[in-house]
Amino acid sequence: MKIVIAKTAGFCMGVRRAVDMVLDASTRYQEPIFTYGPLIHNPQVLQMLEEKKIFRIERIPEKGSGIVLIRAHGVPPEDQTALKQAGFTVINATCPxxxxxxxxxxxxxxxxxxxxxxxxxxxxxxxxxxxxxxxxxxxxxxxxxxxxxxxxxxxxxxxxxxxxxxxxxxxxxxxxxxxxxxxxxxxxCGSTEKRQTEIRKLAEENDAVIVVGGKESGNTRRLAEIAAGTGKPSIHIEDAAEIDYETLSHAKSIALTAGASTPNWIITDTYRKVENNLQKRHAVKAALYLFRDFLLKTNIMASIGAASLTYACSRLQGNERDFRHALIAMLYVLSMQIMNNLFAIRSDRYNHPKRAHFYKENHVYLWILAVLSGGTGLYLSFLSGVVSFVLLLIMSFLGLSYNQKIIPIQVKKGKTARIKDIPGSKTILIVIAWGTVTCLLPAVVIHGNPFSVVVAFLFVTGLVFARTAFFDILAIQGDRITGKETLPILLGEKQSFNIIKYTLIFEIGLVFVSYSAGLLVNRAFFLAFIPFVMFLLIRFFEKDRLVSGGHREFIIEFLLIATGLLSAVI
Ligand code: SF4
Missing domain, CATH: 3.40.1010.20 (4-hydroxy-3-methylbut-2-enyl diphosphate reductase, catalytic domain)
Incomplete structure (x- = not known):
């Protein structure tokens, strides 16, 4: 079974621009913000916007105040004048x-x-x-x-x-x-042309078509009409809960496309649900996918990755095999990631509905796991020495404070900010935290060559940065709506991809130069293979959306684990 996601699926330029404009306005202004009509045809997103105090007006009142955003569709000129006369400040987000x-x-x-x-x-x-x-x-x-x-x-x-x-x-x-x-x-619009041309082609090449997007959305309805017109079984759904699996039951390959106002995470969610449902026909595959999702959702994969990087760090510097610090890093990452996911259940409902559901259903066990792993990590670091313990305690505090209003940074209108509110903070904080527990913490105990420590630190943080920024790109639309400040939100998707690629090229150069300078152990240059493979994969994922989000996350997380495996033989 194959599921092909259309390259053109999801937000078009005009919708993305309007969503960005209204979210920017919501952080810049204190007054209530309105959209004149629904910003996009998606009930969950509209509810999320209301929680961010972005409301909707359908008619122009005689008197009003606040900001009104004209959405991508535009309005008659007299409506724009009437909005201004009623007392609103108008932001015109009509698509160019x-x-x-x-x-x-x-x-x-x-x-x-x-x-x-x-x-x-x-x-x-x-x-x-x-x-x-x-x-x-x-x-x-x-x-x-x-x-x-x-x-x-x-x-x-x-x-x-x-x-x-x-x-x-x-x-x-x-x-x-x-x-x-x-x-x-x-x-x-060129975007419409491409979308329609692609769905015609995909419908011909595949056995069935799923079109995701609002039933009220004209462009989505037209995609559904085109798909149906090809004679292939096709369904038009607003979200994954509406999938009629009976229609898809005989399909060996399915094309998945989405309208111009369908957020990425709804496309991803649909992909995962179809994939899981269809894999049920093959028990072994289904079990493997379930296991993969479990490892990703619980962050077990990420924490094994952290342990592997710690091990790789010690091997790069020629230290003894350091399993204790690998375990500390693993427990720390497991604890922090789970806790932050638990704190983020509300916003994850929109961005990662499946993960949010999992965390909500199992919150008691996950809290116990997070506290136990965090506590055990701290205890083990205490056994390594006071400095190590204090360092991990600070990192734990920083990790926990990400979602909490406990950092005394004042934002506009006297509100206290969370670290989360600082632009780019999520990506950077994760990189610093991982770099500290995987490289600096062991270095405090094992006094090695400081230059080698710096090289190992740069190597690890570079890989973690590439991994984290890439995941942030995958989640960019949901993060923006749910208010997470990631680097791709700050710099944009294209710029972030470029930075990731430059970072990985730097990593490859770093390994070879440091190896030649004698700062790394014999055969350490083998580790340049990891940033090289990551570079190729990210370049491929940037251009091609045929691989699902779940597969991409798994492959990238596995590369961190592979760093540890490769280190075992150098
Ligand atoms: S589909 Fe409409 S809103 Fe989107 S880019 Fe084209 S014209 Fe603009």
Whole structure:
């Protein structure tokens, strides 16, 4: 069984831009923030936005205050004026590609042209576009409706940006033959074109199609129509709970796509649910996937990775095999990761629904595991010496305070900040914490060559940075909405990918230069293999979304474990 995720699935540029703008406004302003209509067609996200004091208005009141964001679809110009007159501060997040169509209509309407819009009459974008047509706008949803329109002396023809391409192609061809004086504009968004072309191709290549996205979302509905039109079994769902597995039961390969306003984590959740359900047909595979997910959700994988890095650090410096510190690092990471996941159950409901459910169901056992592992780690570090114990205590405090309002940093309006509120903090804190427990803590006890310690520290933190920043990129949309301050949120996805790749190239160079300078043990250069493989994988994952989030996490976590395994033979 194969599940192929469309490369074009998920947020388009315009929706991502509008979501970013409203979230930026919510951190910048204290006043209530409203969106004029739902920002995106997703009930969970809308609920999350309300929790962040981002509300929705459907009508313009006579009087109002606060900030109103005009979403990507745009509005008629008179609505924008009415919002301002009512007393709102308006942030216009209309997608630039929709603005282009508004400008075209406005320009020709001023010259007296009629406007024909190929689009859904009730769609907000079309309602907004009609507002620019100065009362001479007409909408059509089919060729029949188009042919029923009166003959115009002067007219322009435009399409809703998410219109079905083949329908609009038919209109354009008719105009060329029968009404060459009509000015026809290509206004279907490139993102829509690519999405529709891809789903046609994927539907041909696979046995069934799943389209994820709001039932109210025009572009998602069109994807569902295109998929259904190919004759392949297809389903349109808003979230994974609606999947009809009966329809998919005979499919050997399934294509998965999503509308322009579907957040990434809903796509990932759907992928995982389909994968788990279909794997049930193969007992061994199903058990393996369950086991993989268990290791990832409980952070056992991450904690074994921390132990492996500690071991690798000691081997790189030529120290004796240090299992005690490997165990301390493992217990520390296990404890901190579980506790932070427990604190984050509420926001994880949107970002990682499956993990949130797991943590909610098993919170008692997970608390016990986290406290026991944290306590045992501290006890073992105490046996290593006071400095080691104090260092681990500080790191534990820092790790726990990530989600808590106990750091006396003042943010705007006198609120106390959490470490979480500092831009980029999540990624950086994890890197510092891991670097400390895997490399510095053992170095306090085993007094080795300080230069070798620095090299080992850079090697470990580089790998942890690449791993953490990559996971943060995978979770960027949910983290942004749930308010986590990761590096990709601060720098953007592309920049973060570049930084990860440069870091890994630096790592490879670091191993070879340090080895040549005699700072690392004989055969240490073998460890350059790990950043090299990670570089290739991350480059591949950056371009290709055919591998699921679960597989990607597992592969990257496994590379940290592989560092320890490789160290055992050097
Ligand atoms: S589909 Fe295209 S035009 Fe519409 S919001 Fe997205 S990027 Fe903009």
């Amino acid at each position: 590609r929709v603005v282009r169509v508004q400008v075209i209509i406005n320009r020709y309407a001023k010259k007296g042209y009629s406007t024909i819009i190929a689009g859904d009459k009730n769609h907000p974008e079309v309602i907004g576009l009609l507002g620019y047509a100065k009362g001479k706008g007409h909408t059509i949803t089919s060729m029949e409706e188009f042919l029923l329109l009166p003959w115009f002396e002067n007219a322009i023809v435009v399409a809703q940006t998410t219109q079905n391409m083949s329908f609009y192609d038919g209109i354009k061809t008719w105009c060329q033959t029968h009404a060459p004086h009509y000015r026809v504009f290509d206004t279907i």
